[in-house]
Amino acid sequence: MRVEVDPNICEGHGQCNAVAPEVYDLDDGGYCLIRHPEVPPDLESQAEAGALACPVQAITVTR
Numbered sequence: 153m154r155v156e157v158d159p160n161i162c163e164g165h166g167q168c169n170a171v172a173p174e175v176y177d178l179d180d181g182g183y184c185l186i187r188h189p190e191v192p193p194d195l196e197s198q199a200e201a202g203a204l205a206c207p208v209q210a211i212t213v214t215r
């Protein structure tokens with residue numbers, strides 16, 4: 153699984169990090185920084201939950 157964030161869409165709500173801190177970090181402005189673009193199997197469910205939590209659908213999950 154891969155996750156990507158579109159920086160043009162991300163509005164810095166921080167929900168991804170609140171739900172899945174091991175996958176999504178935040179920069180100094182509160183915008184999403186992805187820790188693991190290639191998601192390890194044990195973090196896949198977290199990665200999906202974080203993507204679903206984003207209120208502006210800035211995160212794309214691909215398998």
Ligand code: SF4
Nearest residue numbers: 162163165166168206
């Ligand atoms: S939840 Fe969405 S808008 Fe908020 S920081 Fe994460 S990717 Fe950006």
